[in-house]
Amino acid sequence: MNVLHTMPPPREREGLHVSVSQVKSYQICPAKYAHHYVRGTLPTHRAVSLAFGTAVHAALATFYEAQMNGRRLTVEEVQAAFSDRWSVELRDDLPLHFDDGQSADDVRDQGVAMMEVFCRDGFMPDQVLAVELPFRVDLPDPDTGEILDIALVGAIDMVAAHQGRTIVVEHKTAARRFDQTRLTYDFQPSAYLYAARFLNLPADPTAIFQVLLKTKKPAVDVLPVTRNETARMEMLDTFAQVLKGIEAGAFPRNRGWACSDCEFRRVCDR
Numbered sequence: 641m642n643v644l645h646t647m648p649p650p651r652e653r654e655g656l657h658v659s660v661s662q663v664k665s666y667q668i669c670p671a672k673y674a675h676h677y678v679r680g681t682l683p684t685h686r687a688v689s690l691a692f693g694t695a696v697h698a699a700l701a702t703f704y705e706a707q708m709n710g711r712r713l714t715v716e717e718v719q720a721a722f723s724d725r726w727s728v729e730l731r732d733d734l735p736l737h738f739d740d741g742q743s744a745d746d747v748r749d750q751g752v753a754m755m756e757v758f759c760r761d762g763f764m765p766d767q768v769l770a771v772e773l774p775f776r777v778d779l780p781d782p783d784t785g786e787i788l789d790i791a792l793v794g795a796i797d798m799v800a801a802h803q804g805r806t807i808v809v810e811h812k813t814a815a816r817r818f819d820q821t822r823l824t825y826d827f828q829p830s831a832y833l834y835a836a837r838f839l840n841l842p843a844d845p846t847a848i849f850q851v852l853l854k855t856k857k858p859a860v861d862v863l864p865v866t867r868n869e870t871a872r873m874e875m876l877d878t879f880a881q882v883l884k885g886i887e888a889g890a891f892p893r894n895r896g897w898a899c900s901d902c903e904f905r906r907v908c909d910r
């Protein structure tokens with residue numbers, strides 16, 4: 641199987657577009673979405689979970705890129721890749737918002753321990769075909785089939801060949817295990833498998849969530865997920881409905897779990 645050529649992302653981000661993370665952000669809290677993507681409100685801080693996830697993604701990308709180039713990194717090299725990126729995150733102008741009693745060193749140690757578990761229990765495919773593969777694809781209205789004037793953009797964390805299958809892999813960090821509802825209905829795999837149709841991948845890819853758990857004892861869950869035509873239509877309906885809300889300027893607050901770490905709370909509470 642040929643290694644896919646990975647293009648730099650900017651071209652895919654030109655013109656009107658929306659991503660899975662933007663739609664999920666709108667679903668969590670439309671007001672937060674508006675602060676971030678519409679009004680350009682200055683955030684007060686960054687969530688540690690986002691910075692941590694970025695550092696983990698960078699370390700895994702380093703690991704899989706090395707595999708794509710024929711080299712297996714050692715545990716120490718993967719841990720160094722995580723630590724290096726964590727240091728970059730700490731230098732950002734926006735302060736990180738740590739949980740009570742938690743320090744930057746605690747988080748780094750958690751990530752270093754997690755990288756050891758990843759090297760032992762993580763997904764080790766037969767061949768890595770692409771890392772951070774960007775895409776930009778048309779979105780049809782699920783009712784009319786008409787192409788929307790906003791494209792779906794994103795980047796697939798990894799495409800791999802394993803045991804005769806092509807697999808689209810999404811890395812996640814999470815505080816707890818994914819439940820069955822998420823495994824069945826999360827529209828991210830549906831969206832990425834839909835995008836994969838246009839990326840010249842070998843036919844009929846499947847998907848995997850690789851979840852790195854931030855539990856006291858770190859763990860890695862490698863979770864195959866399947867999606868059918870019904871799931872694809874539900875994903876397209878979700879995009880169409882959320883885009884209608886955004887275009888209509890419907891940005892209500894959704895007070896809930898996301899408020900505790902919200903970088904726009906000061907403005908929201910006025």
Ligand code: SF4
Binds near residue numbers: 669671909
């Ligand atoms: S504080 Fe809560 S309601 Fe307000 S924008 Fe943030 S998440 Fe939404």
